Amino acid sequence: MGFLFAENGINAVFEKWAEEYHxxxxxxxxxxGAFSDTDSVRYEEINKVEEIEFDLKSHFSFKDILLPxxxxxxxxxxxxxxxxxxxKKGAVIxxxxxxxxxxxxxxxxxxxxxxxxxxxxxxxxxxxxxxxxCKQAFxxxxxxxxxTNRADFYDASIEKDGDGYAVDxxxxxxxxxxxxxxxxxxxxxxxxxxxTEVRVEVPEGLSLDVSKSRMWDEYxxxxxxxxxxxxxxxxxxxxxxxxxxxxxxGKVGERRRVTASCMVNGYTDVAGGGSYRxxxxxxxxxxxxxxxxxxxxxxxxxxxxxxxxxxxxCPEYISFSNIIxxxxxxxxxVNDHDEK
Amino acid sequence: MDMNTKLLKKNAFRVTKERGITxxxxxxxxxxxxxxxxxxxxxxxxxxxNGTIHITSRQGFEIPGIKFEDMxxxxxxxxxxxxxxxxxxxxxGGGYPAAGTRNITACIGNxxxxxxxxxxxxxxxxxxxxxxxxxxxxxxxxxxxxxxxAKVRMHDFGIMGMTEPQYDKDxxxxxxxxxxxxxxxxxxxxxxxxYKVERNEAKCIGxxxxxxxxxxxxxxxxxxxxxxxxxxxxxxxxxxxxGEDFIKWVDEExxxxxxxxxxxxxxxxxxxxxxxxKEHIGYIVDRTGFEEFRKWAxxxxxxxxxAEVYTPVYWKGxxx
Numbered sequence: 271m272g273f274l275f276a277e278n279g280i281n282a283v284f285e286k287w288a289e290e291y292h293x294x295x296x297x298x299x300x301x302x303g304a305f306s307d308t309d310s311v312r313y314e315e316i317n318k319v320e321e322i323e324f325d326l327k328s329h330f331s332f333k334d335i336l337l338p339x340x341x342x343x344x345x346x347x348x349x350x351x352x353x354x355x356x357x358k359k360g361a362v363i364x365x366x367x368x369x370x371x372x373x374x375x376x377x378x379x380x381x382x383x384x385x386x387x388x389x390x391x392x393x394x395x396x397x398x399x400x401x402x403x404c405k406q407a408f409x410x411x412x413x414x415x416x417x418t419n420r421a422d423f424y425d426a427s428i429e430k431d432g433d434g435y436a437v438d439x440x441x442x443x444x445x446x447x448x449x450x451x452x453x454x455x456x457x458x459x460x461x462x463x464x465x466t467e468v469r470v471e472v473p474e475g476l477s478l479d480v481s482k483s484r485m486w487d488e489y490x491x492x493x494x495x496x497x498x499x500x501x502x503x504x505x506x507x508x509x510x511x512x513x514x515x516x517x518x519x520g521k522v523g524e525r526r527r528v529t530a531s532c533m534v535n536g537y538t539d540v541a542g543g544g545s546y547r548x549x550x551x552x553x554x555x556x557x558x559x560x561x562x563x564x565x566x567x568x569x570x571x572x573x574x575x576x577x578x579x580x581x582x583x584c585p586e587y588i589s590f591s592n593i594i595x596x597x598x599x600x601x602x603x604v605n606d607h608d609e610k
Numbered sequence: 611m612d613m614n615t616k617l618l619k620k621n622a623f624r625v626t627k628e629r630g631i632t633x634x635x636x637x638x639x640x641x642x643x644x645x646x647x648x649x650x651x652x653x654x655x656x657x658x659x660n661g662t663i664h665i666t667s668r669q670g671f672e673i674p675g676i677k678f679e680d681m682x683x684x685x686x687x688x689x690x691x692x693x694x695x696x697x698x699x700x701x702x703g704g705g706y707p708a709a710g711t712r713n714i715t716a717c718i719g720n721x722x723x724x725x726x727x728x729x730x731x732x733x734x735x736x737x738x739x740x741x742x743x744x745x746x747x748x749x750x751x752x753x754x755x756x757x758x759x760a761k762v763r764m765h766d767f768g769i770m771g772m773t774e775p776q777y778d779k780d781x782x783x784x785x786x787x788x789x790x791x792x793x794x795x796x797x798x799x800x801x802x803x804x805y806k807v808e809r810n811e812a813k814c815i816g817x818x819x820x821x822x823x824x825x826x827x828x829x830x831x832x833x834x835x836x837x838x839x840x841x842x843x844x845x846x847x848x849x850x851x852x853g854e855d856f857i858k859w860v861d862e863e864x865x866x867x868x869x870x871x872x873x874x875x876x877x878x879x880x881x882x883x884x885x886x887x888k889e890h891i892g893y894i895v896d897r898t899g900f901e902e903f904r905k906w907a908x909x910x911x912x913x914x915x916x917a918e919v920y921t922p923v924y925w926k927g928x929x930x
Contacts, residue, residue, distance in 0.1 A: 299830075301830075301831060301833055302827065302830045302831070304724075304821055304822050304824070304827075304830075305720065305724050305822075306720045306726060306727045306728060306771075306773065306818075306831060307720055307728075307729070310827055310830070312827065329827075330826075330827065334781075338780065339780065339781050339782070339783055339826055339828075340779065340780050340781065340782060340783065496785075496787060496823075496825045497785055497787075497825045498825040501783070501825050501826045512784065512804075512805040514804045514805065515804070516804075517803070517804065526805070528783045528784060528805070529783045529826075530783070531783075531785065531825075534785050583825075
């Protein structure tokens with residue numbers, strides 16, 4: 271059922287939600303960009319609809335909520351362990367179609383890939399998703415080709431409609447709340463984009479042979495292994511563990527789970543001093559093939575959702591969509607080589 | 611030929627090697643201007659000059675080869691430039707007022723440069739409005755960050771942009787990009803403790819390298835625009851030297867007040883016999899002692915809580 275809200279009506283919904291949920295949405299953080307007098311759009315808790323950044327792509331994704339960059343799992347003393355408390359309230363996350371598709375990828379890894387991750391599940395169970403309609407694609411978006419431009423598996427959707435807000439609801443528990451605060455019922459179908467300026471084509475016949483291509487060498491020098499592409503990616507799921515012993519009392523401490531990047535030094539360090547994929551081109555190959563090859567082999571669909579944040583974030587102007595498009599020639603290159 | 615060279619100089623013209631020929635000096639405060647003014651300057655050079663322009667070391671244009679008698683017409687043509695650059699002009703249509711206080715220079719700043727901590731040109735223009743024109747010999751320069759591309763330590767007042775890094779440990783993933791950047795490019799004040807980063811606040815120079823290096827946005831810039839103010843660097847024959855730190859984490863308001871206070875101090879203590887009524891401020895401070903200068907400079911200045919005033923301050927430099 272769809273609804274049309276005035277600003278105060280939708281804010282009444284947010285106020286009601288706040289009793290039960292933390293509401294997270296992309297928010298413009300003034301002066302928080304890396305360069306002076308620039309802003310950063312990040313996922314933050316919001317109280318009012320005016321705080322939501324509807325007009326820009328967020329620099330970081332909703333993933334910061336579902337998989338906190340640094341999360342304490344438990345505390346330990348000499349004899350005892352205490353699990354860190356989870357959030358007291360559930361969460362409502364406002365996100366675009368590509369990101370909602372990314373949630374499916376996170377669920378795949380954390381809930382369905384052999385076993386359930388306790389901490390992820392604990393958070394995830396109490397999350398409701400509200401789709402932000404996309405009236406047009408942003409720079410570097412390629413969701414249409416990754417088939418993530420539309421999503422109907424949301425709890426509700428929201429987008430600006432004139433001076434008000436159009437909302438579609440799929441979650442029956444919210445129906446009375448929406449009815450009570452909206453101006454009118456209305457057929458609402460969330461906006462979605464049907465074309466993007468950036469197009470990608472994952473070639474047929476991609477195999478691990480493409481590893482032998484010379485296309486990766488370019489990135490040995492171009493890439494600075496900063497990891498921004500991973501940290502902003504809504505589908506990257508890697509983490510590492512940190513055991514901390516408090517400095518005042520070395521017998522007490524905590525274990526943290528921290529986001530890890532396959533582009534950053536140390537990712538492949540193993541016991542005994544081994545470390546793999548030293549060259550940045552090799553790391554780029556590993557990441558690329560994970561996003562558009564081996565994940566699909568296991569789960570049947572591509573990991574990359576085409577949000578293009580990696581392109582937005584790369585300080586060296588390395589375009590991931592361009593890398594995908596180079597794969598076709600790379601496949602031909604290694605095939606030619608094999609034939610000779 | 612009769613020409614009052616004192617007045618000519620106060621009108622931003624130069625006495626040149628060639629008798630009867632002058633050069634017009636066009637100051638650009640903060641070194642950034644709309645491109646349309648270039649064609650006006652070109653027109654002056656082509657019409658009244660010798661068709662060449664010198665780009666000055668203080669971010670201006672000098673138009674040589676102008677006859678003394680053409681100065682009023684040059685001033686007419688300069689009027690739109692003077693108004694467009696928002697120059698404090700005492701006599702409308704009378705050309706550039708000039709004298710001791712030199713053009714306030716600036717690096718390109720945060721309109722373009724990723725490192726810059728503020729809009730250097732805008733701050734330069736703000737100081738311009740507060741101090742110009744003035745006969746006393748003051749050199750002021752602004753640079754966006756501690757890289758000091760504008761070489762502000764060669765000036766009486768060097769203004770260096772800083773940012774107070776803010777750390778959100780919950781976004782830190784221990785990639786160590788900041789620690790490495792600080793060590794290799796700056797002053798090595800970050801260290802890893804229990805997989806998180808500790809900053810030596812006393813030693814930090816506020817360059818922002820950590821913020822630029824951070825891939826997760828754990829490091830961000832402080833909301834206040836703060837600066838390092840350096841004093842009395844100078845070139846010249848007697849005792850060239852680098853400016854020394856005076857205040858770290860000082861705000862714009864205080865900097866302007868300190869500069870204005872220094873004009874009072876110089877008026878009070880300048881050598882009455884100084885050639886052309888100009889004396890580098892540093893030599894005056896050498897006579898009065900730094901503490902006397904400090905007393906004048908900080909009169910009625912309300913520094914931010916975190917400001918650190920260096921005292922005493924000593925200068926070195928080359929002595930012959």
